[in-house]
Amino acid sequence: MSRHRTSHALAILGPELHNKLPETKVLLTPANGVNGKEHAVNGKGNAHASGSKVAEELLHSSPNGDAPNTKGLKDQQVLSLKDNLELFTSSINRLAARLQAGEDTISFDKDDDDTLDFVTAASNLRSVAYGIEEKTRWEVKEMAGNIIPAIATTNAIVSGLIVLQALHFLRKSYKRLKNVHIQLKPSVPLSSISLSPPNSLCGICRDTYTILACDPERTTLGDVVSGILGGVERDVSIYEDKRVLSDPDWDDNNERTLASLNVTKGKFLTIVDEDGELGTIAVALCDLPPNHPIDSLPCILPSPLPSPPRIVKPPPPAPPTPPRQTLKRRVPHDDDDEITEIEPNAKRVKISNGNTKIRPAETPLSSPSKRRKLEEDGLVLMESATDKLDDDVIEID
Known part of the structure; x- marks a missing residue:
C-alpha cells in the first residue's frame, strides 16, 4: 500500500x-x-x-x-x-x-x-x-x-540450563553432558555432576538398535533374521512387541512375509539370543527409498551389520561358610537323679616334730535331696562311723 x-x-x-x-x-x-x-x-x-x-x-x-x-x-x-x-x-x-x-x-x-x-x-x-x-x-x-515474559526465577534458570545441555546433545558432545542441580547455598547456587555410563543390565540401554529399509509385501521374516545375523546360525527368538513370531522350536513363520504377519513400517522386530550369550537386537522397519529398483532385493541391510555385545554373566555366588565349631566344652547339666560327688583334697597338718601328715578329709554331708530320697525308701543314712542308732529295731513299712 x-x-x-x-x-x-x-x-x-x-x-x-x-x-x-x-x-x-x-x-x-x-x-x-x-x-x-x-x-x-x-x-x-x-x-x-x-x-x-x-x-x-x-x-x-x-x-x-x-x-x-x-x-x-x-x-x-x-x-x-x-x-x-x-x-x-x-x-x-x-x-x-x-x-x-x-x-x-x-x-x-x-x-x-x-x-x-x-x-x-x-x-x-x-x-x-x-x-x-x-x-x-x-x-x-x-x-x-499465555505469553509470559521470562524473569530471573527458577523456571528461567532451568530453561537456560536445558538449552545449554541441548546444545551439547545436538553437537554430539555426549561427554560434556551433565546433571545440574540448583541449591539453596548462596556461595554455590549450582552444582553439576557427570552422567553415569549406560547400565549394561538396563532393559533399554543394553539393546542394539538398527534400521532396516524393506518392502513388507516381499520381505519374509527369515530374510530379515538371516540378513541381520549375517548368515550365522544361532538359536534366536523373534518378537514383535509382545507377540512371539519365531523361536528355535517353531519356525513356521520364517517363510511368511512381514505384511502377512502385520509387521509394517514403524514397528520393531526384536531378536533375542536364546543362549543368553549375546545382547538383544532391535530392528526398526522403514520404507525403501523412492529410487529403489523394483526388480532388486526387497530390503536394504544396514551397513555395518549390528554387532551385539557379549553378555558378561555374573560369577556364581560363593558357597556359604560352614559355622565354626567352638573349642569350649559345654557345662554338663545337673540333675537331681544323677549327682556327681567330688571328694575334697586331703589336708596337710603339722605335727610336733615339724613334719606334716595327711589328714583324711571328712566325709561331706549328703545333700538334703539325697537324704530325703533314702528316707523315703526306708533307709537310714549314717553320717559317720561313730553314729549309733537310738533304737535297736528299725521298722520298715
Missing part, C-alpha cells in the same frame, strides 16, 4: 483522526520492500490489502453491533476494519489519560481492558495490511495471556 493511498483511506474517517493518529499509517502500511518481492506475503508478490480496498471497506463497513449475522458474545465477534480503527483510537486515548494521571509505565495485562483493547485493535489492523485472518477480542485475550 502506498503512502498516498494510506492517507486517502484514513481521510475517509475525517481529518481529526488522521491528524491525531499518524501511527495508523504504520499499522495499515506493509513493511518497506514487500512490494515487488515474490513470496513475501502468502506466497505472492504484493501485500494482500491495497489502499483502494481499505478505503472501500471503510466506506461500506458498519459497526459490528448493526451486522445482521452477528452471533455470540460481544468479545467473540470479529470486528470490522472501522470498528478496529475506532477501538484503536479509544484505547490510545484511555492509555494516554492514565499516563497523564501519573502512571510511569503501563504493562500489558489480559485483565486490563485498556491494554487488551489496544493489542486487539493494533494486531487486527496489522493483520489487514498483510491479509492475515483477524481475531476476536476473546481469541486475542487467550493468545496474549
Whole structure:
C-alpha cells in the first residue's frame, strides 16, 4: 500500500483522526520492500490489502453491533476494519489519560481492558495490511495471556540450563553432558555432576538398535533374521512387541512375509539370543527409498551389520561358610537323679616334730535331696562311723 493511498483511506474517517493518529499509517502500511518481492506475503508478490480496498471497506463497513449475522458474545465477534480503527483510537486515548494521571509505565495485562483493547485493535489492523485472518477480542485475550515474559526465577534458570545441555546433545558432545542441580547455598547456587555410563543390565540401554529399509509385501521374516545375523546360525527368538513370531522350536513363520504377519513400517522386530550369550537386537522397519529398483532385493541391510555385545554373566555366588565349631566344652547339666560327688583334697597338718601328715578329709554331708530320697525308701543314712542308732529295731513299712 502506498503512502498516498494510506492517507486517502484514513481521510475517509475525517481529518481529526488522521491528524491525531499518524501511527495508523504504520499499522495499515506493509513493511518497506514487500512490494515487488515474490513470496513475501502468502506466497505472492504484493501485500494482500491495497489502499483502494481499505478505503472501500471503510466506506461500506458498519459497526459490528448493526451486522445482521452477528452471533455470540460481544468479545467473540470479529470486528470490522472501522470498528478496529475506532477501538484503536479509544484505547490510545484511555492509555494516554492514565499516563497523564501519573502512571510511569503501563504493562500489558489480559485483565486490563485498556491494554487488551489496544493489542486487539493494533494486531487486527496489522493483520489487514498483510491479509492475515483477524481475531476476536476473546481469541486475542487467550493468545496474549499465555505469553509470559521470562524473569530471573527458577523456571528461567532451568530453561537456560536445558538449552545449554541441548546444545551439547545436538553437537554430539555426549561427554560434556551433565546433571545440574540448583541449591539453596548462596556461595554455590549450582552444582553439576557427570552422567553415569549406560547400565549394561538396563532393559533399554543394553539393546542394539538398527534400521532396516524393506518392502513388507516381499520381505519374509527369515530374510530379515538371516540378513541381520549375517548368515550365522544361532538359536534366536523373534518378537514383535509382545507377540512371539519365531523361536528355535517353531519356525513356521520364517517363510511368511512381514505384511502377512502385520509387521509394517514403524514397528520393531526384536531378536533375542536364546543362549543368553549375546545382547538383544532391535530392528526398526522403514520404507525403501523412492529410487529403489523394483526388480532388486526387497530390503536394504544396514551397513555395518549390528554387532551385539557379549553378555558378561555374573560369577556364581560363593558357597556359604560352614559355622565354626567352638573349642569350649559345654557345662554338663545337673540333675537331681544323677549327682556327681567330688571328694575334697586331703589336708596337710603339722605335727610336733615339724613334719606334716595327711589328714583324711571328712566325709561331706549328703545333700538334703539325697537324704530325703533314702528316707523315703526306708533307709537310714549314717553320717559317720561313730553314729549309733537310738533304737535297736528299725521298722520298715
